[in-house]
Amino acid sequence: MPKPLTAPLSTSPTTTTSPASTLPSTACFSDTLPLPKILVFDLDYTLWPLWVDTHVSPPLKPADAAGLTVQDRHGEKFGFYRDVAGLMVHAKEKGMMLGAASRTSAPDVAERALRLLTVPLGEAGEGPKGPTAWSLFDVLEIYPGDKKVHFERIRKKTGLPFEEMLFFDDERRNKNVESLGVTMRLVRDGVTVEEVEKGVGEWRGRNGRVKAEGGENGV
Structure with missing residues (x-):
């Protein structure tokens, strides 16, 4: 069954991202x-708090001038x-x-949301959108479909080995991608x-990447 929304979408405090400038750099990044x-990243219940194929009635349009929400x-x-x-950003x-x-069954709705939602760099009124x-x-x-297919295509498009991929998803069944060599963090x-x-800690431990390597942060 779909996860219940904890509050109406229009009032939930978790549905607006903070500007990148207000978030301290993640420690593991530095x-x-x-x-x-x-x-x-998965999308539903990972980047936003709903399933776009069951909780959203298209079409979507911007809900504010800054592009922080859609309706x-x-x-x-x-x-x-x-x-x-x-x-x-970091x-x-x-x-x-x-x-x-x-694996949404409404890829067009998901794409529309990603094209409309912006990633704010600074506070409202600070710099460009x-x-x-x-x-x-x-x-x-x-x-x-099976997310192993998604990752096979990601590997083909990027040329990166599975061991260099860290995946965030809210569904335990998608842990099956770890059989490929991907590290998945269940959120x-x-x-x-x-x-x-x-x-990142799990990825480092799983791949034995716990010591400094050549290049900036080993990337």
Whole structure:
């Protein structure tokens, strides 16, 4: 069954991401240990607090001038979880690639949301409007099916080995990608700084990458 929404989309405090400038750099991004070459994110209940194929009635349109939220046909609004903007921006600054791997049955709705939602760099009124989330992803695999297929295609498109991939997802069944060599961090309430810290720690331990390597942070 679909996860219940804890509050109406239009009032939930978890559906607007904070500007990247307000999120301290994740500690694991600034230590001397290696980092994955790519961070891959599920979408539903990982980057935003709903399933776009069951909780959203298209078409979507912007809900605010800054692009922090979108609204569906009934006026229900949603956006990214709080830490998403900062995590995406800081990861790109460290030279990591970003990917999306979603098995949603409404890929067109998911794509529309990613094209509309922006990643704010500073507080409202500070500098230009942030880039769209869509533009920050290096690879997107959004369609129904076994996520091992998604990762096979990510490997083919990026040329990266599975062992260089760290995946964040809210569904335990998708742990099957670890049979390929991918490290998956299971998240419960959306991706956060803390979840990324734990995920990077798991990736380092799983791959024996616990010592400093050549190059900046091993990336």
